[in-house]
Amino acid sequence: MSRTVYVNGSYLPEEEATVSVFDRGFLFADGVYEVTSVLDGQLIDFDGHAKRLERSLGELDMDSPVSMDELRDIHRELVRRNDLREGGVYLQITRGAADRDFLFPEGAEPTIVLFTQAMNLTNSPKAEKGLKVISIPDIRWGRRDIKTVQLLAPSLGKMEAKKAGCDDAWMIEDGFVTEGTSNNAYIVKGGTIITRDLSNAILHGITRAAVLRFAREAQMKVEERSFTIDEAKDADEAFITSATTFVTPVVEIDGQQIGEGVPGTVAKRLREIYLEESRKLAD
Incomplete structure (x- = not known):
């Protein structure tokens, strides 16, 4: 059918x-x-x-x-x-x-x-195992805040990641991470969740807004600012958010293990909170 x-x-x-x-x-x-x-x-x-x-x-x-x-x-x-x-x-x-x-x-x-x-959203094997990502130059146009159908650059990025044996790519512009190919990017350092602040350089993620709101309600510290790929590699944790991945941990960047090399406690807790709260608000 x-x-x-x-x-x-x-x-x-x-x-x-x-x-x-x-x-x-x-x-x-x-x-x-x-x-x-x-x-x-x-x-x-x-x-x-x-x-x-x-x-x-x-x-x-x-x-x-x-x-x-x-x-x-x-x-x-x-x-x-x-x-x-x-x-x-x-x-x-x-x-x-x-x-x-x-x-x-x-x-x-x-x-x-x-x-x-x-799609299998709640019991995702990638959420359990964590993602491996590579870094690539951000070659997209300057209005990434508009959710347009021109997705060739992200598609090329995903293919580059696949060829490298990884799950996705984080894009870099002027030395700083913008976002993933189809998701917002985060790191955790010393208990603080760090993600790029809103501008024309990134998509204003709906899941991003919800996750940050839930994090603050749970008394987690959030800092919205740019971060470098080297800072990401030195982070305690990393993760992404999107409408279909929710909160998914990142355990490796450019072949370098992040933290313990397994999904971290902050990302795992945020995923639990997101699923709990989203179900309450579903319509």
Whole structure:
């Protein structure tokens, strides 16, 4: 049985879903996206994702074809139709279809696509074992705070990590870690959680915001500032956060063991707290 997907107002079997070859998402990566995780058949932090989506659309002068309330209903309906218990809902909105021109088209109708993906989020082997990452130059454009579909640079980074026998890559710019290829990056030193402060240089992670809030509520010390890759290698712990990895420890960077070389206590506790609190707030 195929998945049901949503395309421009219709729920369709995935094999029947199509978009125009002239869609600007295909021709120019002129689109934005979000991924909302699902636990126990419930959406996790949908409001945060909706708010970031609105910001991304606004930064690109792009309209949404549906309201955020309608979007929530579409998410829920897809989860129901696909009987999704654990995984994610992918959403993409592009500027729509028009003859190929670098200038934004007038009157084009935005394209909206959603689909579900079943994933093992809570019992992730990588969360138990920890990730090995490499460092690479950050070659992305300057507006990483906008969650666009232009993901070739992160994809290249993940492939470079795979070739090195590792799980992911942390990107470096001007000597400092920006973020992972699809996640925010953190280190722990002397009990303090350190992560880069918000700017155009990184994505304003929804899971990042929740994790930092939960950490402060648990009386953990948090410092938002840039850190170098050498500082990361000398850290007691390291970890990443994202909508589908939650809090996942990092145990090796560029072949150098971090701390004891196993998931640290801070990362493990934060993952537990995140799962507990997210389930309480799920809708």
